Amino acid sequence: MKIISLDKVKKLVPDMEGAKNIFKQVPVSGNDGSPNFSIRVFTIDVNGHTPYHQHPFEHLNYIIEGHGALVLENGEEREVKKGDFALVLPGEMHQYKNKSESEPMIMICAVPKEYE
Numbered sequence: 001m002k003i004i005s006l007d008k009v010k011k012l013v014p015d016m017e018g019a020k021n022i023f024k025q026v027p028v029s030g031n032d033g034s035p036n037f038s039i040r041v042f043t044i045d046v047n048g049h050t051p052y053h054q055h056p057f058e059h060l061n062y063i064i065e066g067h068g069a070l071v072l073e074n075g076e077e078r079e080v081k082k083g084d085f086a087l088v089l090p091g092e093m094h095q096y097k098n099k100s101e102s103e104p105m106i107m108i109c110a111v112p113k114e115y116e
Contacts, residue, residue, distance in 0.1 A: 022043065
């Protein structure tokens with residue numbers, strides 16, 4: 001069993017081409033013995049975004065703080081805000097953008113442990 005407060009998890013600048021003004025924390029992963037999932041927390045600062053990308057597995061997202069947009073395959077932007085869940089299916093192109101001019105957007109991202 002593992003219990004950890006997010007404020008105790010190191011913030012890293014991920015090496016992701018196309019990312020801007022983001023930080024990643026990994027409070028739970030396969031390194032902790034998790035049999036299926038890694039839980040990551042992304043902080044997307046003002047004017048920040050994740051890469052526009054796809055991958056061969058689903059990921060599940062929950063917005064903890066702030067608001068922004070989830071960019072879909074056709075370029076459409078769907079609003080996401082604190083309290084929203086999003087499911088990105090395998091192979092779907094996507095990107096998260098912070099739309100706030102003053103606060104970060106923070107989200108939980110669950111992926112298969114092999115991806116982390």
